[in-house]
Amino acid sequence: RKEVEQDPGPFNVPEGATVAFNCTYSNSASQSFFWYRQDCRKEPKLLMSVYSSGNEDGRFTAQLNRASQYISLLIRDSKLSDSATYLCVAGMAGKSTFGDGTTLTVKP
Amino acid sequence: GAVVSQHPSWVICKSGTSVKIECRSLDFQATTMFWYRQFPKQSLMLMATSNEGSKATYEQGVEKDKFLINHASLTLSTLTVTSAHPEDSSFYICSAAEETQYFGPGTRLLVL
Numbered sequence: 001r002k003e004v005e006q007d008p009g010p011f012n013v014p015e016g017a018t019v020a021f022n023c024t025y026s027n028s029a030s031q032s033f034f035w036y037r038q039d040c041r042k043e044p045k046l047l048m049s050v051y052s053s054g055n056e057d058g059r060f061t062a063q064l065n066r067a068s069q070y071i072s073l074l075i076r077d078s079k080l081s082d083s084a085t086y087l088c089v090a091g092m093a094g095k096s097t098f099g100d101g102t103t104l105t106v107k108p
Numbered sequence: 109g110a111v112v113s114q115h116p117s118w119v120i121c122k123s124g125t126s127v128k129i130e131c132r133s134l135d136f137q138a139t140t141m142f143w144y145r146q147f148p149k150q151s152l153m154l155m156a157t158s159n160e161g162s163k164a165t166y167e168q169g170v171e172k173d174k175f176l177i178n179h180a181s182l183t184l185s186t187l188t189v190t191s192a193h194p195e196d197s198s199f200y201i202c203s204a205a206e207e208t209q210y211f212g213p214g215t216r217l218l219v220l
Contacts, residue, residue: 034208043201043211044152087151094140096209100151 006099023088114212131202137182138204
């Protein structure tokens with residue numbers, strides 16, 4: 001079993017749709033959680049950190065459930081520019097473990 | 109945000125040659141940097157943790173004699189792929205952390 005598992009996708013949605021990504025992690029000692037965005041053939045870029053209290057940044061909302069070891073990302077009113085691969089990350093002691101990523105394609 | 113650079117961005121080499129990749133933190137000091145490898149359509153896999161002034165810590169299955177890591181200063185870590193073979197062709201990415209982890213732009217290695 002992988003340490004960080006994500007919906008494999010791909011997700012193909014129309015502009016304006018709301019899309020949710022799920023992620024689970026197996027290491028209960030993980031201390032930090034993030035969502036990264038990776039565009040094709042580019043390096044990952046931090047999208048947002050994830051906290052138990054929830055974290056919202058514009059159209060993006062991330063949630064952490066430590067009891068279930070579950071992380072989510074919600075994208076509202078999706079834009080064409082949101083098309084990318086979204087990576088779920090669980091970290092501990094400075095080391096990050098990445099999920100395989102979920103690919104999102106937003107279509108006009 | 110913090111900036112991490114990598115050089116070169118692209119390398120094409122013949123099988124058997126060694127390739128050095130540099131990773132620099134441009135506006136902060138990084139006692140620890142990380143090296144990842146990503147094959148097409150796969151996730152980033154941590155290869156090793158580079159520690160300034162000491163030996164790197166390698167992940168299971170990563171050959172330390174093949175992937176030489178040197179972290180000579182607080183702003184520079186290098187990864188040398190020794191005697192590269194076609195199966196080493198991949199996207200190599202470094203990262204350095206302040207409060208969050210910042211990634212370099214990556215180096216695409218193609219071994220012919």
